[in-house]
Amino acid sequence: MSARRVPAFSGRVRAELASCIERCYSHSEISVLYTRFDVADSDGGNKLQRSTALIRALHESAEGDGAPVLDLIRSVVEDRFGGDVLDRNGNPNANLRPLIAALRVDGYELVDGRLVAAGAGSIPMTAEVSLLESRLRERQLAVAARHYRQAVDSFTDGRLEASNGQLRSCLENTLIELCSRHGKRTSDPKGAAELLRTAGLLDGDETKLLQGLVGVSNQRGAHHGTTTEEEATFRLHTTTAVMRYLLARIRDPA
Numbered sequence: 001m002s003a004r005r006v007p008a009f010s011g012r013v014r015a016e017l018a019s020c021i022e023r024c025y026s027h028s029e030i031s032v033l034y035t036r037f038d039v040a041d042s043d044g045g046n047k048l049q050r051s052t053a054l055i056r057a058l059h060e061s062a063e064g065d066g067a068p069v070l071d072l073i074r075s076v077v078e079d080r081f082g083g084d085v086l087d088r089n090g091n092p093n094a095n096l097r098p099l100i101a102a103l104r105v106d107g108y109e110l111v112d113g114r115l116v117a118a119g120a121g122s123i124p125m126t127a128e129v130s131l132l133e134s135r136l137r138e139r140q141l142a143v144a145a146r147h148y149r150q151a152v153d154s155f156t157d158g159r160l161e162a163s164n165g166q167l168r169s170c171l172e173n174t175l176i177e178l179c180s181r182h183g184k185r186t187s188d189p190k191g192a193a194e195l196l197r198t199a200g201l202l203d204g205d206e207t208k209l210l211q212g213l214v215g216v217s218n219q220r221g222a223h224h225g226t227t228t229e230e231e232a233t234f235r236l237h238t239t240t241a242v243m244r245y246l247l248a249r250i251r252d253p254a
Contacts (some may be wrong), residue, residue: 006065006066006067006164007064007066007106007107008064008069009040009066009070009073010105010106011030013099013103013105013106014055014059014068015052015056015101016057016099016102016170017051017055017069017072017073017076017099018048018052019034019048019051019099020096020099021047021051021054021076022046022048022051024076024080025047025051026047027047027050030047030050030051033051033054033072033075034054036075037054037068037071037072039054039058039113040248042054043234045194047146050058051078055072058072060219062162063166068156070115073099073103074115075097076099077115078097078100078113078114079085079101081093081095081096081113082113084188085105085110085113086110088177091229092110095226097161098158101229103115104155104229105152105155105236106130106243112116112154113246119210120244122252124227128240129152132143132244133145133148133149133152133242134239135244135247136148136170136243138173139247139252141173142173143173144170144177146165147169147173149165149166150162150186151163151165151167151170151239152236155232158233160227160228160229160232161227163186163235164227164231164232164235165234167217167239168218170239170243171189171210171213171214171217171239171242172217174190174247175189175193175210175214175246178196178246178250179192181253182201182250182253183198183253184243189214190215193207193211194211195233196250201250202249210242213238213242217235217239226245
């Protein structure tokens with residue numbers, strides 16, 4: 001295997017990879033994968049069990065290095081599908097769509113039929129997702145945490161409008177709740193950002209950023225048929241980053 005170091009992939013990516021192999025490979029072709037990746041073949045089982053065992057072996061043998069699993073993903077996405085990775089509308093092949101959506105959360109994009117990291121040295125999105133959900137629960141923002149988890153689940157399941165709607169609810173609930181904790185009552189998320197500014201907890205540019213994100217989320221958030229994968233990816237990444245900053249910027253009163 002390559003000596004390069006790659007962050008380990010999330011459980012969701014590994015599960016979708018196993019499902020993709022089950023759908024697209026025969027038993028004999030799965031046996032070839034075992035040989036190619038120098039893994040002892042599993043003791044029978046159906047195709048999903050065999051593909052899961054292969055991925056587990058690669059994941060566990062690397063001790064936190066995701067390079068072996070990345071090599072398997074690229075073997076499936078690039079070598080197996082080749083020129084058929086995208087359909088005529090530029091969307092991933094139906095057999096690949098759940099895997100590609102999960103990979104986007106982990107920080108990988110499909111570019112010209114090849115899987116590439118979102119940016120050199122970038123932090124995988126899955127780490128950001130897990131950390132934000134943890135931060136929301138630590139701050140006892142249970143409603144916002146639930147909206148956020150549903151947004152991520154919807155995104156990886158390909159329900160993009162639902163993902164956008166849940167991200168909007170997460171952001172709005174967090175702003176209103178933080179405002180309430182500092183003695184300012186409102187049901188308007190934009191108004192909550194302004195009240196946080198007047199309380200000295202945000203500056204003017206931060207307030208504009210939050211109000212702008214609220215505005216974009218409401219005007220073009222969850223309308224059926226108007227959301228592209230690029231837009232939904234942008235919303236997930238942007239909202240995640242802004243929410244993490246917001247929670248770090250505004251602490252609960254003592």
